[in-house]
Amino acid sequence: MTLAAPVLPVPRRTGRRPRCGTRFAAWAFLLPAVAYVVVFFGYPLAANVVMSTQDYTVKSFYTGEAPFVGLANYAAVLTDPLFSTAALNTVLFTAGSLVFQFVIGLALAVFFTGRFLGSALLRSLLLLPWLLPLVVSGAVWRWMFDQDHGVLNAALRLAGLGAVPWLSSTGWALPAVILTNIWIGIPFNLVILHGGLRAIPASLHEAAALDGAGAWQRFRYVTWPLLRPVSGIVLMLGLVYTIKVFDVIMVVTGGGPANATQTLTTWSYRLSFQDFTFGRGAAVGNVLILVATGFGLLYLRSAKATLAEAAT
Amino acid sequence: MKTAAGVVIVAVLLFPLYWMVNASLQPSGALLRPDPAFFPVGGTLDGYRKALATQGPNLVSSVVVALGTVLVSLVVAAPASYALAQLKVRGGPVLVFVLLIVQMIPGIVMANALYTVFSNLGLIDNYLGLVLADSTATIPFAVLLLRAFMISVPKELTEASRVDGAGYWRTFFSIILPVSRNALVTAGLFAFLFAWADFLFAVTLTTGQSFEPITVGIYRFVGNQSADWNGIMATAVLAAIPAAVLLVVAQRYVVAGLTSGAVKD
Numbered sequence: 001m002t003l004a005a006p007v008l009p010v011p012r013r014t015g016r017r018p019r020c021g022t023r024f025a026a027w028a029f030l031l032p033a034v035a036y037v038v039v040f041f042g043y044p045l046a047a048n049v050v051m052s053t054q055d056y057t058v059k060s061f062y063t064g065e066a067p068f069v070g071l072a073n074y075a076a077v078l079t080d081p082l083f084s085t086a087a088l089n090t091v092l093f094t095a096g097s098l099v100f101q102f103v104i105g106l107a108l109a110v111f112f113t114g115r116f117l118g119s120a121l122l123r124s125l126l127l128l129p130w131l132l133p134l135v136v137s138g139a140v141w142r143w144m145f146d147q148d149h150g151v152l153n154a155a156l157r158l159a160g161l162g163a164v165p166w167l168s169s170t171g172w173a174l175p176a177v178i179l180t181n182i183w184i185g186i187p188f189n190l191v192i193l194h195g196g197l198r199a200i201p202a203s204l205h206e207a208a209a210l211d212g213a214g215a216w217q218r219f220r221y222v223t224w225p226l227l228r229p230v231s232g233i234v235l236m237l238g239l240v241y242t243i244k245v246f247d248v249i250m251v252v253t254g255g256g257p258a259n260a261t262q263t264l265t266t267w268s269y270r271l272s273f274q275d276f277t278f279g280r281g282a283a284v285g286n287v288l289i290l291v292a293t294g295f296g297l298l299y300l301r302s303a304k305a306t307l308a309e310a311a312t
Numbered sequence: 313m314k315t316a317a318g319v320v321i322v323a324v325l326l327f328p329l330y331w332m333v334n335a336s337l338q339p340s341g342a343l344l345r346p347d348p349a350f351f352p353v354g355g356t357l358d359g360y361r362k363a364l365a366t367q368g369p370n371l372v373s374s375v376v377v378a379l380g381t382v383l384v385s386l387v388v389a390a391p392a393s394y395a396l397a398q399l400k401v402r403g404g405p406v407l408v409f410v411l412l413i414v415q416m417i418p419g420i421v422m423a424n425a426l427y428t429v430f431s432n433l434g435l436i437d438n439y440l441g442l443v444l445a446d447s448t449a450t451i452p453f454a455v456l457l458l459r460a461f462m463i464s465v466p467k468e469l470t471e472a473s474r475v476d477g478a479g480y481w482r483t484f485f486s487i488i489l490p491v492s493r494n495a496l497v498t499a500g501l502f503a504f505l506f507a508w509a510d511f512l513f514a515v516t517l518t519t520g521q522s523f524e525p526i527t528v529g530i531y532r533f534v535g536n537q538s539a540d541w542n543g544i545m546a547t548a549v550l551a552a553i554p555a556a557v558l559l560v561v562a563q564r565y566v567v568a569g570l571t572s573g574a575v576k577d
Contacts, residue, residue, distance in 0.1 A: 022399055022400065023401065023402070025395075025399060025480040026395040026399035026400070026401035026404075027395075027401065028480075029391040029392060029394055029395035029399070029480070029484070030391070030392050030395045030396070030401060030404075030407065032387070032388045032391060032392065033388050033389065033391075033392030033407070033451065033455060034392075034407065036388050036447070036451060037407070037410060037411070037414070040426070040444060040445075040447070040448050041410075041414050041417075041422075041448065043429065044422065044425030044426050044428075044429050045417070045421070045425055047425055047428060047429060048421060048424060048425040051424075051425075051428065056428075061428075061431055108321065111314075111317070111318070111321070112318070114314060116314040116315050116318070117315045118315050118318065118319075119314075119315075119318060122315075122318045122319065122321075122322045124559065124563055124567075125322050125326065126322060126325060126326075127559060127563075127566065127567075128326065128329065128555070128556065128559060129325070129326070129328075129329070131505065131555035131556075131558070131559055131566065132329075132509070132552050132555050133508065133509035133511070133526075133527055133551055133552070133555070134509060134511065135509070135511045135527040135530050135531055135551070136332075136530065136548045136551050136552050137328070138534075139530055139534050139544055139545070139548050140328045140329070140331065140332045140545070140548060141328065142534060143331070143332075143335060143541050143544070143545065144328060144331060146541075148344075148346070149343060149344050149345075149346075149348070149541075151331055151348050154346075154347065154348050183325070183328065186325065191567065240416050243418065244418035244419060244420065246419060246420055246511070246512050247511040247512065247527075250511070250515075250531065251511075251530075251531055251534060254535075265418060265420045268420050268421070268424065269420055269423075269516075272424045272427070273427075273515075273516055278424065278427075278428065281424050282421075282424055282425070285418065285420060285421035285424050285425075286421070288418045288420070288421060289417055289418065289421055292416050292417065292418050293413060293416045293417065295416075296412075296413065296415075296416030297413075300412060
């Protein structure tokens with residue numbers, strides 16, 4: 001599961017200056033959080049940047065020595081043929097996951113907007129895949145993908161089709177992990193989009209229906225435009241979270257076979273924790289930070305714009 | 313009519329979970345037959361016996377880490393949220409912005425960075441270390457969620473208590489915390505679920521020498537070439553239970569936390 005950041009407008013300051021006592025008390029309440037941020041974000045991230053310019057290996061942990069190498073780690077990483085593989089896989093994994101999660105989530109959200117017997121219960125049951133530990137979901141899918149004993153190939157055989165080497169072929173492994181990730185992400189899209197749909201006044205639909213608009217036209221010209229801000233937020237948040245997916249890929253394929261499912265995230269893990277070239281792992285990680293926070297800032301901007309729109 | 317269609321949709325989407333339970337009840341030999349059995353007829357609880365024998369301690373470790381994360385997250389986040397929401401503080405908006413941004417930082421970068429820091433501090437293979445690492449995800453979330461809630465607590469309420477002579481601590485403990493109960497439950501619930509499900513920090517910051525969280529246990533179990541799917545799926549079911557239980561008993565808190573991120577309501 002993922003944790004989502006609530007975005008609310010910053011409270012407006014009034015002209016009155018707080019008294020000295022208030023300021024002192026406020027800082028006392030803030031102190032633990034500020035200290036935590038400095039110690040567990042500020043310092044490690046700064047150390048990470050420093051480490052990315054050092055030849056930091058297992059030995060460095062014992063000797064405390066890590067020679068400065070400038071941008072050599074970045075150069076090594078960017079020219080590594082695995083970089084383009086991992087970058088491409090990251091793009092395919094993210095785009096494939098987002099498109100299908102969104103489309104299926106939206107279809108289900110529309111389906112569940114009409115109240116019917118048991119709709120609330122069914123909708124809450126659909127949350128389950130999102131709440132499960134990703135390792136659990138990954139293990140289940142790995143079992144279903146099993147070439148000889150998995151249920152997916154059993155179904156294909158039943159349909160008269162050949163078995164698919166889901167996890168052992170370089171062509172099928174990436175679609176397999178994308179499929180797993182789509183399944184995990186559908187509930188999130190469903191819930192948020194469902195909330196967005198319910199916020200659209202029913203009177204607009206009724207008015208369009210009176211004017212003779214069919215179901216598709218009502219969706220296309222009433223629902224879709226009004227849902228756009230929420231859609232944007234769902235996709236942006238999904239993007240930030242999908243770029244850094246780790247658990248699913250590690251459990252289902254471990255990045256293999258032959259790096260066919262290696263993304264920037266899993267590659268960074270491999271460089272640091274399997275090859276013990278921490279400097280290079282840090283370099284890939286810093287590239288990842290740039291990408292993720294870049295899109296994150298876009299998300300914050302669009303979220304702010306949405307809130308401003310909602311306020312008018 | 314629509315209900316029938318809804319049931320079919322849910323059945324298709326939840327099929328993997330049924331398949332997990334199904335496999336957890338069938339002897340390993342039966343799972344390796346060419347035609348899978350769709351019902352665990354003549355099932356066995358062997359998988360669960362094996363799961364508890366080999367993964368039982370790991371389940372306990374994960375409970376400890378998850379509860380520790382809830383405690384640390386709320387103790388750090390609640391006072392900060394009160395200050396950000398109710399007391400005017402210079403630099404408050406900056407802190408909020410920083411917390412929003414750090415949520416975007418990929419976990420693998422945090423793991424890489426924390427590993428070197430923790431190995432210098434002796435926090436590898438350490439419960440406290442893992443709790444503090446998991447809190448990098450849960451504290452920003454909890455502060456932002458609690459702050460959003462505490463902003464809506466009427467100032468009259470807190471000012472009245474101040475007029476009555478209560479200090480900031482009294483006001484915080486006897487006014488703010490009680491009225492924020494629901495938000496505290498939501499934040500605590502998500503901290504628990506995150507730490508319970510965490511795999512990245514667990515696999516990077518523990519080596520299995522002193523303890524092993526359940527997610528790492530499953531990962532190593534799956535990685536075994538002998539692949540005992542009956543035992544693996546039984547362990548997976550056990551690891552899924554907290555999520556299922558919380559969905560049943562605390563659904564409104566779950567939905568509140570899930571939607572807090574994206575939709576202003």
